[in-house]
Amino acid sequence: MIRETDIELALKAAIEAGNLAWPVAWPNQDLPGDKPHIVVEIVRVNRRDETLAGESPISLGRLIATVVVAKGTSTKVANEKADAISELFPMARRIAVPGGEIVILKPADVMDGYPEGADWRVPVRISYEAS
Numbered sequence: 001m002i003r004e005t006d007i008e009l010a011l012k013a014a015i016e017a018g019n020l021a022w023p024v025a026w027p028n029q030d031l032p033g034d035k036p037h038i039v040v041e042i043v044r045v046n047r048r049d050e051t052l053a054g055e056s057p058i059s060l061g062r063l064i065a066t067v068v069v070a071k072g073t074s075t076k077v078a079n080e081k082a083d084a085i086s087e088l089f090p091m092a093r094r095i096a097v098p099g100g101e102i103v104i105l106k107p108a109d110v111m112d113g114y115p116e117g118a119d120w121r122v123p124v125r126i127s128y129e130a131s
Contacts, residue, residue: 018088063126
């Protein structure tokens with residue numbers, strides 16, 4: 001059986017292995033004070049099990065990596081970093097975890113950028129299934 005902790009650790013390792021060169025704010029950790037940086041969230045959508053015995057849970061979720069740059073600067077830097085994150089998680093990529101694997105279900109969604117306070121943010125949404 002795959003544990004949610006192992007899924008989180010494997011996704012974090014995939015981001016770290018990408019050598020993105022910017023500070024990362026991981027779930028439940030303080031944001032870096034400086035910009036630019038990346039904010040990572042792991043959103044668990046649901047768990048299901050298609051076996052009658054309940055022995056093979058499947059966890060569906062999303063990794064959301066939000067690129068944060070200073071508002072009023074070029075969007076090019078934020079968009080390029082969002083593209084770099086997207087390229088780390090191509091559709092059908094498989095990431096080993098204890099008890100199974102994570103599969104990236106579709107191409108990553110680089111969302112529209114938006115202003116928030118003194119920031120410009122560009123979210124990247126990566127959909128996965130772990131079983």
